[in-house]
Amino acid sequence: MMKKFILTVISILALNGFAVDIPEIPGFRLLDAAHKNNLTGNVLLSPLSMQQCFGMLVGGAGEVTGGELQEYLGLSNATVQTIQQVVNELKSCENIQFDSCNSVIFDYRLPVEQAFINASARMCGAKVFKADFSRPGDCAAMLNNIVKEQSRGLVENLFQDSDFAGSPLMVLLNVLYFKGNWAIPFEVYDTEKAPFAVPGEDTPQEVDMMCAEMSVPYCNDGIIHGITLAYSDRRFKMMFLMPVDPNVPLSVVTERLASCGLGGFIGNSTMERKTEVRLPKLQLSSDLDLRTLLAGNGMEIIFSASRSDLSGIVRGIPLYVDSARQVVKLNLNEAGTEVAAVTSVMVRACAVRPPEEMNKFHADRPFVMVLFDSVSGAVVLSAVVNRVIM
Numbered sequence: 074m075m076k077k078f079i080l081t082v083i084s085i086l087a088l089n090g091f092a093v094d095i096p097e098i099p100g101f102r103l104l105d106a107a108h109k110n111n112l113t114g115n116v117l118l119s120p121l122s123m124q125q126c127f128g129m130l131v132g133g134a135g136e137v138t139g140g141e142l143q144e145y146l147g148l149s150n151a152t153v154q155t156i157q158q159v160v161n162e163l164k165s166c167e168n169i170q171f172d173s174c175n176s177v178i179f180d181y182r183l184p185v186e187q188a189f190i191n192a193s194a195r196m197c198g199a200k201v202f203k204a205d206f207s208r209p210g211d212c213a214a215m216l217n218n219i220v221k222e223q224s225r226g227l228v229e230n231l232f233q234d235s236d237f238a239g240s241p242l243m244v245l246l247n248v249l250y251f252k253g254n255w256a257i258p259f260e261v262y263d264t265e266k267a268p269f270a271v272p273g274e275d276t277p278q279e280v281d282m283m284c285a286e287m288s289v290p291y292c293n294d295g296i297i298h299g300i301t302l303a304y305s306d307r308r309f310k311m312m313f314l315m316p317v318d319p320n321v322p323l324s325v326v327t328e329r330l331a332s333c334g335l336g337g338f339i340g341n342s343t344m345e346r347k348t349e350v351r352l353p354k355l356q357l358s359s360d361l362d363l364r365t366l367l368a369g370n371g372m373e374i375i376f377s378a379s380r381s382d383l384s385g386i387v388r389g390i391p392l393y394v395d396s397a398r399q400v401v402k403l404n405l406n407e408a409g410t411e412v413a414a415v416t417s418v419m420v421r422a423c424a425v426r427p428p429e430e431m432n433k434f435h436a437d438r439p440f441v442m443v444l445f446d447s448v449s450g451a452v453v454l455s456a457v458v459n460r461v462i463m
Contacts, residue, residue: 095156095451096147097334100124104441105327106370107361108457112324113272116457117359117401119249119414125160125175126247126416128153129199130375130394132192135382138375145372153196159449161198168305169253174223175199178216179243180206189386209237216244220415223248227402227413236419241395243386243420251444251453253304254409259283259352261407269353269461270319270438280461281354282437283407289350290342291432293317297326299338300348300434304409310447311410312338313352315440323457326441335443335450348432353461355405363397363416378423391423403454412444412454 100120107116127146131153134142142148163171177193179185181203193199204212213232220231227250263284268277290301299314312335314326329337364376374380381393396419404411436458444454 099147101330104455105331108327120452122247122249122414122416129193129197129245133189133383133386138382141374166306173249176246178202183242209234224413228415241419241421245418247416249414251412256303259285259407283352288345292342312443323439351435357403359401361399395419395421
């Protein structure tokens, strides 16, 4: 009886908000900024992977740099530990595959503080490796092997020998993988060719459109409408959002997410009602320069050779983040969804209410999609789809 009560409480929290406070707004702000930098292209971003990767720096950051990580990514010692607790919990979910691996790779000649190594392992579950960064081929091969294994082969040959030019001292790496089947799969024989309106182009793109009538939560505030599809574990869910009026730009969705997060959409969703759903099959990939994106939105100190304070990592050697990158792969089809996200950070020494009739959600034009854990609020993937790639 008590177990049933607890599950009921968790379900209520998941419908109206999140039971665990993992900051979601910072990731949505970056999605909004990346979309506005590229209004006609696709954007894939894994806030959870990014938070885990940068979270490994929290234990070594000084007060000002740590404050920047808190302000722009929502990261503090407490938040980093909470995120890792949620990740460990998600790894044990049944009926889906979820994994997330943190790694710290540093040059064997670098006198890394033991306290930083211990914090990375304890707070972030990181595996720590020593390497000879003067041998770029060996380092690239080592990191590529980690990425390929942890991403189940979805991401390969991410690092090149040239990435190690200038003798970097440390690489922080997160590899996140998700694979889940829909709770209610689409029927393959119902998939049909259909037009998808592409921004800036007069002729629609012909895509493979999955079609179904199903009972799903639906939200519609007159400006934005959307649906939420559950995966077979019933904890992970994917929300699809788009403007009601096809003439309204998709930025109205990304801006709302950046200011309010998912909570408003979840709270305004109806209980499951019959809805006509049309979604395109997708095979998307993206390669984001996180340094440019973060610095362009105000997070500059950690990337500055003269201002960064990562003195908790190594004493006597000023360090800064020289580059940050995230590669995401997404496959979405009738059966479900597969996502791999790889976030890398390279550290160097300083040189110096809905209508009663059947709802309709036809994703035949640009839309936003968010894959999230309905209990903790952890956002595994957020994406802007302007063009369908199959």
